[in-house]
Amino acid sequence: MARVLVTRHLTEGGTDPLLHAGHEIVASPEDIALTDDELKAQAAECDGMVCLLTDRIDEDVLRAGHAGRLRVVANTAVGYDNIDVAAAHALGISVCNTPGVLTATTADLAFLLILAATRSSSGAETDLRQGRWRGWGFNTHLARDVHGATLGLVGYGRIAQAVAHRAAAFDMEVLHTTRHDTGQPGFVPTVDELLQRSDIVSLHVPLSESTFHLIGAAELALMKSTAVLVNTARGPIVDEDALVDALHAGMIHGAGLDVFEGEPTLNPRLLDAPRVTLLPHIGSATIDTRTRMARLACQGVCDVLAGKTPANLVASP
Ligand code: GLV
Numbered sequence: 025m026a027r028v029l030v031t032r033h034l035t036e037g038g039t040d041p042l043l044h045a046g047h048e049i050v051a052s053p054e055d056i057a058l059t060d061d062e063l064k065a066q067a068a069e070c071d072g073m074v075c076l077l078t079d080r081i082d083e084d085v086l087r088a089g090h091a092g093r094l095r096v097v098a099n100t101a102v103g104y105d106n107i108d109v110a111a112a113h114a115l116g117i118s119v120c121n122t123p124g125v126l127t128a129t130t131a132d133l134a135f136l137l138i139l140a141a142t143r144s145s146s147g148a149e150t151d152l153r154q155g156r157w158r159g160w161g162f163n164t165h166l167a168r169d170v171h172g173a174t175l176g177l178v179g180y181g182r183i184a185q186a187v188a189h190r191a192a193a194f195d196m197e198v199l200h201t202t203r204h205d206t207g208q209p210g211f212v213p214t215v216d217e218l219l220q221r222s223d224i225v226s227l228h229v230p231l232s233e234s235t236f237h238l239i240g241a242a243e244l245a246l247m248k249s250t251a252v253l254v255n256t257a258r259g260p261i262v263d264e265d266a267l268v269d270a271l272h273a274g275m276i277h278g279a280g281l282d283v284f285e286g287e288p289t290l291n292p293r294l295l296d297a298p299r300v301t302l303l304p305h306i307g308s309a310t311i312d313t314r315t316r317m318a319r320l321a322c323q324g325v326c327d328v329l330a331g332k333t334p335a336n337l338v339a340s341p
Contacts, residue, residue: 025046025047025048026047026048026070026071026072026329027047027048027050027069027070027071027072028042028047028048028049028050028070028071028072028073028074028322028325028329029050029051029066029067029070029072029073029074029075030042030049030050030051030073030074030322031051031057031058031063031066031073031074031075031076031079032055032057032075032076032078032079033051033055034074034100034314034315034318034322035311035314035315035318036315037315037318037319038314038315038317038318038319038322039074039318039322040319040322041319041322041323041325041326042074042322042325042326045326045329045330047072047325047326047329050066050069050070057078057079058079060080060084060085063079063080063081063085063088064084064085064088065088067085067086067088067089067092067094068088068089068091068092068094069092070089070092070093070094071093071094071095071096071329072094072095072096072097072098072325072328072329073089073094073096073097073098073325074098074100074318074321074322074325075097075098075099075100075106075107076099076100076101077099077100077101077103077104077105077106078106079106080106081097081099081106081107081108081112082108082111083108083111086108086111086112086115086117087111087115089115089117090115090116090117094117095116095117095118095328095329096117096118096119096120096324096325096328096329097112097117097118097119097120098119098120098121098321098322098324098325098336099119099120099121099122099321100122100317100318100321101121101122101308101317102121102122102123102126102130102183102308103121103230103231103257103258104119104121104338105230105231105232105258107119109338109340110340113340118324118328118334118337118338119337119338120320120321120324120325120328120334120336120337120338121321121324121336121338122316122317122320122321122336123182123336124182124320125313125316125317125320126183126307126308126313126316126317127182127183127186128186129307129308129309129310129312129313130183130186130256130307130308131183131186131187131189131190132190133256133282133303133306133307133308133309134183134187134226134228134254134256134282134307135187135190135191136280137226137254137256137280137281137282137301137303138170138175138187138224138226138252138254138280139170140280140301141224141252141253141254141278141279141280141299141300141301142167142168142169142170142173142223142224142252142277142278143167143168143170144165144167144277144278144299145167145301146300146301146302147165147298147299148165151165167277167278168223168250168252168277170194170196170224171194171195171196172194172195172196173194173196173197173223173224174196174197174198174199174221174222174223174224175187175188175191175196175197175198175199175222175223175224175225175226176199176200176201176212176218176219176221176222176224176225176226177198177199177200177201177218177226177228178200178201178215178218178225178226178227178228178229178238179200179201179202179227179228179229179230179257180200180201180202180206180208180211180228181228183228183256184200184226184228187226187228188200188210196224197210198210199211199212199218199221199222200212200218201213201214201215201217201218215238215243216243216246219243219246219247219251220246220247220248222247222248222251223248223250223251223252224251224252224254225239225247225251225252225253225254226254226255226256227239227253227254227255227256227257227261227262228256228257229257229261230257230258231257231258231260231261235258235261236260236261237260237261237262237263237266238261238262239253239255239261239262239263239266239267240262240263240266241263241266241269241270244266244267244270244275244276245270245275247270247275247276248276249274249275249276249277250276250277251276251277252276252277252278252279252280253267253276253278253279253280254279254280254281255279255280255281255282255283256282256283256307257283258283259281259283259284259285259286259287260285262281262285264284264285264291264293264294265291265293267279267294267297268291268293268294268297271297271298271299271300272297272298277299278299278300278301279297279299279300279301280300280301280303281294281300281301281302281303282303282304282305282306282307283305283307284305287304287305288304290302320336321336323336324336324337
């Protein structure tokens with residue numbers, strides 16, 4: 025029997041793989057974030073760890089775990105930029121994530137933002153709620169069409185492809201760009217070309233040094249003044265100050281964001297920016313999907329502790 029730290033409360037049944045394998049679960053009764061010191065202390069006393077994307081698993085935490093008996097860290101998320109994977113691998117600690125199980129749910133949410141931002145529904149709803157609606161108006165709340173628009177996907181992994189699948193039902197033309205030619209219809213070789221040609225741009229790349237502020241002032245300037253930017257990936261991929269400037273200047277039509285640079289702290293300028301829909305990082309937030317994510321993360325820990333190679337093992341960077 026091994027000891028496995030589960031840093032936060034998961035959905036009901038989420039830890040079943042750990043329980044079925046007979047592992048002891050270490051969890052605090054309150055569902056609050058552990059401090060860095062608490063994480064280090066707990067890591068030092070466990071064989072495995074199931075964490076969230078809000079837990080920063082840096083080299084110090086990993087070293088503390090390594091000094092004990094930590095063998096595996098499983099992130100209950102598909103993105104793992106919160107974990108120092110290079111340090112983990114150097115210390116012989118495996119890292120797992122939750123690919124696949126959240127694809128459709130996150131693609132649904134990306135499409136929600138595509139629709140909301142393109143039709144400016146948040147601004148229309150705010151007018152209604154704040155008593156500014158004077159009745160059906162021929163020239164009021166005029167926005168842009170989603171159907172027939174050109175959708176540009178930055179990144180073409182599972183979630184981007186699921187968004188493309190949904191876009192087909194909206195009669196959209198779909199472009200995509202990645203570092204390597206996919207050889208598939210709609211591939212464009214550069215982000216710049218994709219930005220210039222798209223009516224709606226949706227971001228689906230992981231956060232890394234090379235994608236930090238991938239969309240900044242220069243890139244926003246390439247977009248059509250009628251275009252919309254959607255980010256369901258990671259906040260720091262977009263330079264938020266540059267985005268706010270672009271919205272105020274009318275350089276783009278609107279934006280839909282589920283992720284933020286300093287989340288959960290919001291750039292106050294975003295709250296006052298025009299034509300922007302903001303959601304609190306709920307891309308994968310359905311009961312079924314969160315439970316699948318929890319079980320997959322826990323299964324990864326069980327597999328590593330049983331000496332097997334989990335399907336959701338993160339490769340070395
Ligand atoms: C959510 O943002 C995830 O990476 O799973």
